[in-house]
Amino acid sequence: MTPLLELSEVSARYGQVAALHGVSLTVDEGEMVALLGANGAGKTTTLRAVSGTVRKSGDVLVAGKRLRRATPESVARDGVAHVPEGRGIFSELTVWENLRMGAYMVRRPDFKVVLDYFPWLESRRNQQAGTLSGGEQQMLALARAFLARPRLLMLDEPSLGLAPLVTREVFRVVSDLNEKEGLAVLVVEQNAATALAAAQRAYVLETGRVVVTGTADELRSNDAVRTAYLGY
Amino acid sequence: MQQFFQQLVSGLADGAIFGSLALALVLIYKATEVINFAQGEMAMFTTYISWSLITHHGFSFWEAFFATLLIAFVGGVLLQRTLIRPLERASVLTTVMATIALLVIFNGLAAWIWSPQLQFFPSPFPTTSWVIGGVHISKQDLGTFGVTIGCVFVLWLFFRFTKLGLAMRAGALNPAAARLLGVRTSWLLALGWGFAAALGAVSGMMVAPTVFLTPNMMQAVLIYAFAAAVLGGLESPIGAVVGGLALGVMLNMLGTYVHPVTSELRLPVALGVLLVVLLIKPAGLFGRVVVRRV
Numbered sequence: 001m002t003p004l005l006e007l008s009e010v011s012a013r014y015g016q017v018a019a020l021h022g023v024s025l026t027v028d029e030g031e032m033v034a035l036l037g038a039n040g041a042g043k044t045t046t047l048r049a050v051s052g053t054v055r056k057s058g059d060v061l062v063a064g065k066r067l068r069r070a071t072p073e074s075v076a077r078d079g080v081a082h083v084p085e086g087r088g089i090f091s092e093l094t095v096w097e098n099l100r101m102g103a104y105m106v107r108r109p110d111f112k113v114v115l116d117y118f119p120w121l122e123s124r125r126n127q128q129a130g131t132l133s134g135g136e137q138q139m140l141a142l143a144r145a146f147l148a149r150p151r152l153l154m155l156d157e158p159s160l161g162l163a164p165l166v167t168r169e170v171f172r173v174v175s176d177l178n179e180k181e182g183l184a185v186l187v188v189e190q191n192a193a194t195a196l197a198a199a200q201r202a203y204v205l206e207t208g209r210v211v212v213t214g215t216a217d218e219l220r221s222n223d224a225v226r227t228a229y230l231g232y
Numbered sequence: 233m234q235q236f237f238q239q240l241v242s243g244l245a246d247g248a249i250f251g252s253l254a255l256a257l258v259l260i261y262k263a264t265e266v267i268n269f270a271q272g273e274m275a276m277f278t279t280y281i282s283w284s285l286i287t288h289h290g291f292s293f294w295e296a297f298f299a300t301l302l303i304a305f306v307g308g309v310l311l312q313r314t315l316i317r318p319l320e321r322a323s324v325l326t327t328v329m330a331t332i333a334l335l336v337i338f339n340g341l342a343a344w345i346w347s348p349q350l351q352f353f354p355s356p357f358p359t360t361s362w363v364i365g366g367v368h369i370s371k372q373d374l375g376t377f378g379v380t381i382g383c384v385f386v387l388w389l390f391f392r393f394t395k396l397g398l399a400m401r402a403g404a405l406n407p408a409a410a411r412l413l414g415v416r417t418s419w420l421l422a423l424g425w426g427f428a429a430a431l432g433a434v435s436g437m438m439v440a441p442t443v444f445l446t447p448n449m450m451q452a453v454l455i456y457a458f459a460a461a462v463l464g465g466l467e468s469p470i471g472a473v474v475g476g477l478a479l480g481v482m483l484n485m486l487g488t489y490v491h492p493v494t495s496e497l498r499l500p501v502a503l504g505v506l507l508v509v510l511l512i513k514p515a516g517l518f519g520r521v522v523v524r525r526v
């Protein structure tokens with residue numbers, strides 16, 4: 001079976017600074033994969049290489065096909081949603097306007113399905129998005145990305161700045177979308193324990209290279225991963 | 233009292249013209265932080281096109297008006313695609329310099345094509361007035377105000393209620409996030425240039441009957457528009473329109489009630505307002521101070 005997302009030997013640099021040195025990874029249809037690593041390991045850059053927000057070399061294939069063009073809008077149109085670091089909410093627009101932007105590419109957006117997962121959004125629809133709490137903003141970013149009906153959802157540190165309880169809630173929704181809607185997820189996380197609890201497989205990045213990969217269980221029992229990222 | 237109301241109405245008419253050109257400036261500035269110095273000359277150029285449609289090609293005023301809006305829109309889009317977009321990666325200052333070059337080019341081109349001589353530009357409105365309770369309301373003033381504000385209102389409806397309008401607002405606020413949602417922001421910028429050019433054309437066609445048509449006719453209007461946009465806050469579309477109206481009324485009132493302010497002093501007063509606003513409230517009446525990280 002061809003994977004939904006396949007990176008082979010992807011490298012990327014910011015000017016003189018090389019951030020990725022030949023990263024290869026796959027995400028299968030319906031799978032949830034975690035991308036772990038310390039600060040500066042290249043997790044964000046990996047997602048950006050897929051969504052076309054950084055220049056890269058090497059191949060990125062979606063469902064076996066090379067992306068038509070490596071611009072963010074074109075990658076989004078190929079069914080890859082990227083919730084960036086910092087969530088990319090339009091804070092001056094209302095909650096509802098943010099959701100309508102999520103549905104920008106969709107001819108007949110299904111707001112109802114989204115409101116089933118995020119019922120509280122209904123009562124906040126006219127609130128300015130910037131005034132939502134961090135957790136609510138993360139939820140809004142998720143809902144907005146889901147509205148575009150992507151094949152693959154890429155999340156960059158959804159737990160950033162959130163209380164543990166809120167993080168659990170966010171991951172619960174992501175797992176729901178993954179299990180019930182069959183949405184494939186590639187999630188970048190600092191919080192390795194949370195990510196490994198939700199994901200089926202994981203990759204660990206160090207200075208722009210994949211150093212460990214395996215199922216979530218394998219990584220949890222890997223001593224090096226345990227001491228470096230799980231802290232026990 | 234009668235004089236006051238008459239001056240108020242003609243101030244609002246002038247102000248609507250300043251406001252619509254100011255709005256054109258703000259549309260482009262908000263999306264790209266570029267001040268389009270050619271906005272006035274683009275308006276002048278398209279006004280010449282409408283004049284030529286009316287006097288040489290048998291168009292009625294309103295046929296020419298709408299044809300010109302369309303021509304201006306397409307012209308604005310093309311200008312962005314061919315000249316401004318290639319400078320996307322350059323600094324804002326580079327693009328601003330390019331608009332200054334365009335200012336000179338349009339000015340020279342208009343003089344070359346249509347001669348620099350003063351031309352009579354027809355007005356669609358009668359020169360008569362309505363008399364309401366002893367107050368003479370000029371139909372010219374009221375018509376100018378109505379048409380200009382009407383166009384602004386249509387644009388507002390577009391931005392407020394259409395998906396494309398929403399995407400243009402979102403793209404101006406956070407282009408990176410908008411692109412990740414599939415928005416082709418580069419085309420929306422071109423659309424913005426199209427709308428700005430069309431708005432400018434409205435102001436040009438509305439001001440031409442009173443100032444006569446010359447290649448330089450929009451230069452003062454552009455300065456008033458700058459003052460209006462700064463007064464309202466360069467980031468605020470509503471501010472631009474309100475700033476324009478306020479400036480128009482203020483200049484008319486000063487001219488009527490403060491005798492030293494003759495027509496020669498109108499421009500200096502407008503620029504004085506601009507300076508005072510910059511000193512006291514740099515963000516303008518409707519703007520917010522944006523703190524930029526250095």
Ligand SMILES: Nc1ncnc2c1ncn2[C@@H]1O[C@H](COP(=O)(O)OP(=O)(O)OP(=O)(O)O)[C@@H](O)[C@H]1O
Nearest residue numbers: 014017018019037038039040041042043044045046
């Ligand atoms: N815009 C940029 N300009 C220059 N260098 C950058 C830029 N963004 C990232 N880098 C560098 O690229 C490398 C990888 O960064 P990246 O953001 O992908 O790491 P990360 O794994 O997401 O880290 P974090 O957990 O802190 O978000 C780092 O060395 C970083 O300094």
Ligand SMILES: [Mg+2]
Nearest residue numbers: 043044045085
């Ligand atoms: Mg990161």
